[in-house]
Amino acid sequence: MRTPILKEWGLKAEPVFLAAGPCSAESEQQVLTTARALAKKGVGFFRAGIWKPRTRPGSFEGVGPAGLVWLEQVRAETGLKVGTEVAEPAHVEACLEHRMDVLWVGARTTTNPFSVQAIADALRGTDVPVFVKNPMSADVALWLGALERLANAGLTRLGAIHRGVSSPLEMRYRNAPAWKMPVELMRLMPEIPMICDPSHICGKAELIPAIAQEAMDLLFDGLMIEVHPNPSEALSDAAQQLTPEEFFLLIDKLQLPQEKSGSTAFVNRMRKLRDGVDELDSRMLELLSRRMETVREMGKLKSEQNVSTLQPERWAEILEDRLKRGRQLNLPEAFVQQLMQSVHEEAIRQQEADRIGL
Template sequence: MHKLKIQPIQLPGLELKRPIIISGPCSAETEEQTLNTAKELSARGIKIFRAGIWKPRTRPGAFEGVGTVGLPWLKRVKEETGMFICVEVATSHHVYEAVKFGVDMVWIGARTSANPFAVQEIADALKGLDMPVMVKNPVNPDLELWIGALERLNRAGITRLAAIHRGFSSYDQSEFRNNPQWQIPIELRRRIPELPIITDPSHIGGNRELLAGIAQEAMDLNFDGLIIESHICPDKAWSDAKQQVTPEMLKEILDNLVLRRPKIGEDTPRVTLDELRKQIDQLDDQLLDLLKERMKISEAIGKYKFENNITILQTRRYDEVLNNRRERGSQRGLNEDFITKIFESIHEESINRQSEIMNKALKKSKKQE
């Protein structure tokens, strides 16, 4: 494994303090929209302006960005507001164009970071440049792939690196656009403690109503900054309208953030108590989701048993399950009595669910007779 050499993110004349704030529209749509949004953000103290120039979309036909034509707009933002400018790059061509127009920082998106060939192409294009580069987590929850993308950039001599946590795609329905799965960036912090982690509440939430809570959670975990999408008129945005806020709304979110500063010293643990508790919370959520799915299957079994005139309690099957789970739990270092109690409770609830299903089905069949 390549040991990462990380230097602090630096921008000329700007002291970057926690929380680092990066903001701007999902997409640069017009010169007027880009400049007006930047000026409003600058007036509220934002120093780093982000805007999508090339937009990788899930399906063809969606707005995929204005392309290179928007880079002069960002150059004007830099000249007229003094803000630093930041764009997403997905190819070597994007890198060359961004550098040509004076872009200060770039980030690699979730779809690109999942492709080692694409990341290597970008790393080769960035070789020799002392430019901060941020890497979003891959679409799927694959920490090794995320670290691998960072390693490829580092091997190309890029040391001013940061990670962007934007959540992970999930087939299951959730209140989030992308499930945060906080335990993954927490593990990234444990492995590479010197690597800045920027949280992306916009893409995690997918809904402006969730942004403040996600931002606060990131600060409670002692992450280093936030990248939040802001648009002069969010409801008319050409892409991802629901997750963008006005500059005024952004200021309100930031003003209400509570920053908990851990004591710094030789004995300061790399992983804080809050971070460990957050991992437990995330794992408990996963356990609850799995139990929910297990009970759905138990209900389907209850229906099958009714339709095929099978009794609910199948003692031999129950013994097989209990003995099997005890053995498998023991192989994982879990106490057998603990496993027995858990699966006895699960079995009891499964029987209750099946009984309820069969009783309802029986009543319904009697009414139909």
């Protein structure tokens, strides 16, 4: 884990980094009441939204710079580091004026490279810690690019926040967890601290503990959780905010797994199992290669007879059969469907490449 890096930035991260506070700063009393409660639990920094980018006009869009004064009061009274989201250069300038300890770039802003570059330019010459949330879509390149733009502006204390992605599918979460996205970013930028925002993934307070635990199981370095003294009266995202007491309970129950074990028996058994997985993967890739050779032969026949590459009826038959077979093998239907769609897309790509000479 990268918690030592966070400690070097002056942020508390023992045993795990915790950022907590209301979705929005609504009043001086609300901010201070929340901060006083959270100061007892060792959060890494106190978060509160000052400017709120809303989907439609007319919703509560934040209190603006007045809330920065309240955050300064939080720091003076509790000793907590304080931070907020920035979406444009004017926000950055106001935060620097009020000496915010931490900033983050929101998902809607990360989606727009022009906005990220403007923020990076405004931060040039400073080195305040900046976290970048993933974009609304499952686009790792956009996320990576946002971090690179900030790094190119001279910022060295950079972190990432995973908050899930928008999905057209009906599901229990507000945003799809899409864990492969942060896992891939951790592979590409292993030195970057990775924080999970289960509040925005879940959208419902009762779902947050499970997602928070899953993030820890995936070796995230910390959590950013929305906490409000009275969530039912919150002016934004009321359903996904915890009370301080609920937050404390979540943290007390959180399990923090280690990447490795010192048990010799564990190491030996795991080595054997991994060898088995490696062998199965090798055989699987060989079978996929043979499948692609076969579909390319099929593609040549289609081309010779001027038959379309896509065969909708055949594809429907394949998918129905493989889903049925997957159920017999106790494989999740969504996994089998995603796997077969990937295989089918690659088969079409290879057939078309041969057909049009790419």
